[in-house]
Amino acid sequence: MAGRRLPRRSIAARQALRRRRALHLRIDRERERALLGAFFDALATPGAAPDYPIVNIHGVGGVGKSTLVRWAWDEFQARQAADAMLLVPLDIDSDKAASMRVVEFFWFMRMQIYHQLRESLLAFDYVYVKYLEKTHQRIPLDEGPLQQFFARLAARDSRLSGVLGGVGSLVQSTPLGAALNAALSYVRDSARERRLMRELGIDLAEIDDWSAGEIEQLLPQLLAEDLGRLLIERERPLVLVVDGYERLSARAEQAFVESFAASLLLEPSFAQRAGMILLGREAVDWSAHDDPADAQQWNRDLIRDLPLRGFSETWADAYLTRAEAFFRDAGDAALAQQVRRHAGRIKRACCERDATGRTYHPFYLDICLTMIEDHGASFDPARHLGETPRELMHRFFKYMDEEELTLHLVLSLAVHFDWPLVHALGARGVVRAWTQTAFLRYVARHSYIRECADRGLYGFSRLMQAALASRMRTLDAARKDALRQAAWPAFTALFRDMLDKALRAEDRGAAEIWLDRAGHMLMQAARTELVPADEAYETFCALADMCRALLARACIGWHRAWSGLLRARLGAEHPCTRHSLAAWADSLADLIEEGRRILRGDR
Structure with a gap:
């Protein structure tokens, strides 16, 4: 009726x-799912290897690249043992990731591998620490792989039981040199690492004589070789999924292809245990990295091209x-x-x-x-x-409910959101007060809200995020002004309070999380023209200054990312752009000074 x-x-x-x-x-995607399924099955089959060690899935944002991989992976797990293979997601589709330097990128990769495979890569971890020492940077003993490395070292040598403090920080009374000398002995005692060093023709005792640049060139290959040998030992294959591949800088891509991928995927014994899936908007072109002396070509012989369209x-x-x-x-x-x-x-x-x-x-x-x-x-x-x-x-x-639309717009500014954030925004009157149950219902109600790698943290799909950004830019002046007056001070106050709380607790991890979330929100506010770009950057600088001493490395990446955004929006000669470049340089100087203080044993 x-x-x-x-x-x-x-x-x-x-x-x-x-x-x-x-x-x-x-529906559809049968061909693509079959190809990925065959790829996974070949890696999981002892003695077999996929036809191509790399699959490149490319297409416009939001077309379903990540969903396709999850779908094929779910189907693979349904027909194989739960621990048959490891899948390591490496999401670099973010503002901060785009500005990562070569060593930062490979340490980020090392961290993601550690989250899935909680094993030491002794040679890589040791050489990475030597790189930090060489460049006068703080050694992050509170980060998983190094915490495990030095904890095992302390258990082995009672004289160094003080290397790790209660919160994973270096005890200043323990000389760093003594810890690293013991670490060298620890690495050399590993049969796997001895074989690796012998095959690479490297004596770790000579690393002190290497320049920082030479160590930087070694690290990608060392990560690949160390990982490949561990996978053979454990008889567990691994697939690395790089999402947002086009975000890699030219230098990071060169190191990734010529040192990491070549070492991991062109060695026949490793190729049976490791594969890669690269996700991006455009097809990858690795022809510039082909070796003229080698008949094999990356794109022709080693990369399966898998375009994904609507x-x-x-x-x-x-x-x-x-x-x-x-x-x-x-x-x-x-x-x-x-x-x-x-x-x-x-x-x-x-x-x-x-x-x-x-x-x-x-x-x-x-x-x-x-x-x-x-x-x-x-x-x-x-x-x-x-x-x-x-x-x-x-x-x-x-036609969306007004309260629902406001929540969508506000959360799109946050980029990543969770229940504590929504609760805090409700307490500040930016959105209506939500119970945790109501928030979880909201998340479940919308298919375009996805859970991030960190459980309990959510974000909109790329197409929905882009649509909300477009909606934000086209709001009428009165609506945009009302949203700015409500959301802008609430977000900035919230991030300032959470940063201050983390700093007072000397919780480096929490401080870095809140600085990252503030950086994403402020950049989104600038892109959507909710606030002028220079105002957003000045707000970021005020937050970064709060934790400048503790988070020197994190500030480097963010100042670099801001310099790119400001150059594009305001021009290279704008005072704010020039300030961001100067702040980038200053943060590098801060990092060097932080390393020197640690080496001196200053508290």
Whole structure:
């Protein structure tokens, strides 16, 4: 009957329905899933190796690259033992990651490997410490791999039992040289490391005579060789998944390809235990790294190219047919009828064109289904969908509940969010007060909210984040001013308070987390024009100054990232841009001085 409303469902029921819908509507990608499945199976099979050791999945943001890998990995785990293989995610699609120096990048990789494989890589860990010593940097004994390294060293040598303090900091009364001398002996006693050093023709005792630049060149190869031998020992293959590959700097990419990937993937015994998946917007081109003396070429012989695009029209039709069947089977015949009746209008709203013709992005198709669910019998495609993806997103936000839209916009500023953040924003009156249960329901209700690698921390999918940023930029002046007056002081006060709390507790890890979250929020505020870029940067500087002594290394990366953003928005000669470059240089000087203080034994 015209005008009859669909039965109301509880929030919990709608959440459960959308979770089932996301699983049920996985469609297409059979070829891509089969290729990834064969890749995983070959690595997991003793004595076998994949046809190509690297898979490069590329396509526009939000097309489902990460989802495809998770899907194929879930299917692999369903048919293999739970510990058959390790998957190490390396997400470098962030402002800070884009500014990482070569050594920073490989230490970041080492940390992610440690999170999945809690084993020592003695040679790499020792040489990394020597690099920090050589460059007068603080040695982060509170970070997992080094904490484990020195804890085992202390257990081995009672004279050095004071190397680790109660919070994992170096006890200043213990001479660093004594600890490193004992560490050298510890590494040399490992049969695996002795073989590695012999094959590389390196005497670790001579590392002191190396320059920082020479050690930097060694570290990527050493990480690959040390890791490869450990995987053989443990008989466990590993897949490294690099998300946001295009963010790598030219120098980091050269080290990654020519030293790390070449050492790990071109050695036949390692190639049976290690593989890589590279995710990015564009296809990788490693031709510049080909060795003229080697008949093998990276792109031709070693990289499986796997472009990912939106659905073809045939697959878009199949997706909607499956959606119709799903709603009918779930007892929602009226929703199923809406999908069938308006399939043509749904496709029109989602249609884009690329070099191959029409394409239909799964993200937009999912938004259309959400609109149908939300509006029920009152759903009108002409009013709710529009004619293009841009119009679709405009109307999606236009008809969203006002409180819900405000929460979306505020959380998109935060970039990453969790329950404590939402609770704090509610206490400050930026959004309505939420219970933790209500927040978790909110997260579960939206398929475009994804849990990050850190459990309990969430973010919007890339396409939704971009759509919210566009929405923020186009808000009318009054709405934007109201949002700025509410959100801006609340965010800055919150991050300042949390940083201050971490610093007073001398909790370096918490301080770095809050500085990172502040940096992401402030950059997003500048990009969305909520506040001028120079004001956002000045606010960041005030926060960075609070922890300048403790987080010198973290400040280097952030000042470098800000210099790029300010140069693009304000110009190279703008005073704020020049200040960011000077702050970058100052933070490098701070790091050197911090290292010197540690070497002197100053408290």
